[in-house]
Amino acid sequence: MxxxxxxxxxxxxxxxxxxxxxxxxxxxxxxxxxxxxxxxRDRLALCTRVAELKQQHDIAVLQPGRMQLVQRRARDYADRHGLSAEFVRELYDLLIEEACRVEDLIVAGGEKTAPGDLDDTVSAEHRS
Ligand SMILES: C=C(O[C@@H]1C=C(C(=O)O)C=C[C@H]1O)C(=O)O
Incomplete structure (x- = not known):
């Protein structure tokens, strides 16, 4: 050891x-x-704060430039560390898709959410 x-x-x-x-x-x-x-969970909790800001300031949930940046950074990481680029892209597709779903719920509902308090905001899928 x-x-x-x-x-x-x-x-x-x-x-x-x-x-x-x-x-x-x-x-x-x-x-x-x-x-x-x-x-x-931390990532999604931060996305709820992003969503509250977007909702308060009328900013679009979908930010293609930012999504591209996040995917490009993940791809570079995969290249540097010998991970499958396709795997990392699909992983970030999922993470971003879920972030947008959670953000949509907040923006549409105009909810105020405490950071990390996802359980009260998002569906029962997150409770386990
Ligand atoms: C979190 C944000 O919102 C969305 C989710 C993203 C993500 O999961 O990284 C990136 C871009 C946005 O469409 C953001 O705008 O930063």
Whole structure:
């Protein structure tokens, strides 16, 4: 184990107890998944604040230039880190689509939402 208490590549190669090694990796995977979901939730919470600003100042929800910038940045990241460009594009298509859906709800409803208080704003899909 390293200082972060995580398994390194060579340790995985040398395992004598594959079940224990699998479990250790799954514990790490679960931690990454939690961080990932918290990131998605934080992103959507920020989008509710963007939506409130847009609603108050009559700004269009759809901002194609900004969407292109976000997608281009994600593609550059994928290139630099050896991720599939198609996967990252589809991932950001989904994230942006959901952001626009949430923004639409707020702009159409004229709702005031506390940052991070998505559960009161968006449908039950987000509650789990
Ligand atoms: C969040 C915004 O609204 C929409 C959602 C975007 C996103 O999820 O990154 C980008 C552009 C917008 O159409 C924004 O205008 O910044």
């Amino acid at each position: 390293n200082d972060n208490n995580t398994a390194t590549g060579s340790e995985i190669d040398a395992v004598t107890d594959p079940e224990a090694a699998l479990e250790a990796l799954r514990v790490e995977l679960d931690r990454v998944d939690r961080t990932l979901l918290e990131g998605v």
